[in-house]
Every structure is written in C-alpha cells, then in structure tokens.
Amino acid sequence: MHASARMISMGMLAIPLTLVADAQMDSRDQVELIDGESIAGRVVEFRRDVVLVDRRTVPVERIVRWDRFATARKEGAGRGHGADEVLLVGGDRLRCRVQTIDLECVVARWDLLASPTVFRVPLEHVRAVMFSPRKVARIGRRPNVDRVGLSADELLLRGGDRLVGELKSVGADMVELTTAVGPRRVARQSVATLLVNPDLQVMVQRPKRHVRIAFSDGSRLTATRPISDENRLVGLEFPGIETVGAAVSSKARVDVPLPVIRSVQFFGERILRLATRTPERVVHTPFLGTVRPPVIDGSIGGGPLEVGGRWSASGLGMTSRTQMTWLLDGRYRWFCSRVAIDDTAGASGDVVFRVLVDGRRVWSSGPVRGGRAPRKLGPVDLSGARKLTLVVDFGRRADVGDHAAWLDPRLVVE
Secondary structure (H helix, E strand, O other): OOOOOOOOOOOEEEEEEEOOOOOOOEEEEEEEEOOOOEEEEOEEEEOOOEEEEOOEEEEHHHEEEEEEEEEEOOOOOOOOOOOEEEEEOOOOEEEEEEEEEOOOEEEEEEOOOOOOEEEEEEHHHEEEEEEOHHHHHHOOOOOOOOOOOOOOEEEEEOOOOEEEEEEEEEOOOEEEEEEOOEEEEEEHHHEEEEEOOHHHOOOOOOOOOEEEEEEOOOOEEEEEOOEEOOOOEEEEEEEOOEEOOOOOOOOOEOOEOHHHEEEEEEEOOOEEEHHHOOOOEEEEOOOOOOOOOOEEOOOOOOOOEEEOOEEEOOEEEEOOOEEEEEEOOOOOOEEEEEEEEOHHHOOOOEEEEEEEEOOEEEEEEEEEEOOOOOEEEEEEEOOOOOEEEEEEEEOOOOOOOOOEEEEEEEEEOO
C-alpha cells in the first residue's frame, strides 16, 4: 500500500502570464459572457478583476471563457510537446517529460514554459501516466484509464501484456513493480501506460473561484483565480503541484509565453454550472438496445468535450434520445449554453436539441449535424420556473454518431 507514502504536503504553483500583445503571433480572441454574448477582439490586458478587450473593459465576474485562436505565424505555439502525458484525478492533464516516479510523486519537466521547469505531482492525484502517447495514437490503441474492480497498480506493455501489482519506481531506463509472484523489472521503453491504483486516488479540492486553462501542447490544468502585479503579470496557482527545489511555503514563479495559451475558462461568480447539479430525472430511450447514460463534463463518445478542437471543461455529453430534468429554486433568471455534435463523431451525427421549462417547449435547435460550429442557446427566461428539461432527440439518421454536446450549460443569476 502507498497510503502513508502519499501523505505529502501540497504546494501551490504560481505562474505569471504576460497578457499583452505578442508581435510573433497573429491571433483572434473571443470572450464569451455569462448571458451568451460574445466579444471578438484583441485581449490587451488581463487583470485580477477585469479583462481589457481592445478598448472595452469587461468584469471578470461576467466572463464564462476566453479563447485565443491562432491564425498565422505560430512561432512558439507548438513548442514544448512533451513525450509523456500525466492524467490527473478530475480531468486535468500535463504533457511533459516524466523523469522519475516513486511511491510519493511524479517528477516531470514541462518544456512549454519560457524556462523549462521541473514539477512534482503527488502520486495520489494521478490517474495514469502515458509514456510517448503519440506512438500509441499512431497505432490506434489509446487505453481506457477508467477501471472498475482492480485495487492495484497496472502496467500496460506495448506488446499487449499487462502486469498487475504495486509500483515501486520508474526511472530513466527501468520500471519496477512488485507482483503476486515477486518483483518485476521491465524496460521503460516497453511500457505504454501506468494505471495508478484507483483506491488510492484523491482529487485536489478546487477553490470555488478557479479557472481551467488549455495550452497549445494539449496540457489542461486547473488554477486559482489570477493575481496581478504592477508589471502587468497575472499569477496563477496550480493546487497540488510544486516545482522541484521550491520551498513549500513560497510560491515559485515561472513565465508562460502568451502564444501557448489557448483558453481560460472561469468557474464561480454569478452562474451555476448545470453539470455540477444532480438532475431530478434522466430518461434515455435508445434507438436500438443499448442504454447510454449522459456523461458529465465529457463526450458520450469518450474523452473530453471538444467541438472544432475547442475544449469545454464543463458540459453534458448525450446521445439521442435523452431527457434530463432539474428542479429550480427560483434563484436563477436565465439559462444559456451552446450546442453541437462533438468531435468524436466526425462528420456524422444528426440530432435536435430542445429546452423545456415547466414542461413547455421554449427553444428548439432544428437539425444539428456533425462537423458544424456550435449554436448559441439563450438566454432562456427562467423567471418563476420550477423545472428545466434538456432534450436531445433523433434526427434523420437514427442515432448513428449522435454525440450531442451541451457546452458550458449554466444557470445565471440576474
């Protein structure tokens, strides 16, 4: 068991982001507000409480997400692609170069930063480590890291074999595991994935106000709210992650080039993310046989919610025909979202999204097909309403590829 070994202190990693115009990258920025309004323009300054988009000042409390889309000259944007991928409990992931793993932590270098930095991640916060996952993707065998019923660590080897036991260490060349028949040592290059014992996994508690950040190398990390300083740097702290060599009581600072940031999604403030609230009723009527319940913050086709390559940390993945109903308590005035078929469906999929308030249809999308941009939904008036129902219905092609996505569905306080 690793239990005692994994009880280590958790620091906060503070990252200053220089959010000013970058001459080396042509891009367009889009800010989505809680009421569904979109603002297109150049983010020229990102402070603690406001974001300056061109000449417009937008309070942070009104922002759902900020996205940056590169359109040309991508120097530095693709830099820092790590050879490995650390999947964290709660959905975050870090593309990096894993140096070592022991009973306590994963030590890895993140080359995406202006100055490559070595991080230490407690092993109890790790779901899996994928070694050179791009090689796995090329041969089409990306493993499922969601396991049930196995209370042990597991190594998935590139040849297809599995080793089950208790991980001892991962070094530059060898991986050591204690199995039921004794110690085993295997070459690291032969290991595709380390699956960490699910019984020992613990999610870092996220503060009420936090952000989810997507980077150009595919890393996605949770951070506390930005902290600005007089140099127009915005500090971000990553709960549960430390830099090697930094004192636990201090906050290490590293530079993140603006071109490598793809989105910042805001949580807290004046909205309730519908995905965080338990529905009163869920009904799925399959076209043929198999029942597929909705997926919280993920795709019904597996993996994160992505549409057009744009990741949404908060959302609902459904297939047709599914109906979800929530009770309302009178505190919320509006419902807003975006709807689409997610990227796992490719160009297939054909559904109709509907919104019912107290059983009455108040919005319908019409046909929505795969490969199309998301459609804006709302604001839908919830004044005096007691129930909100979201429906994904069949289109013209049964349920083939019906990987429907409600993106950033939220209840808004007036």
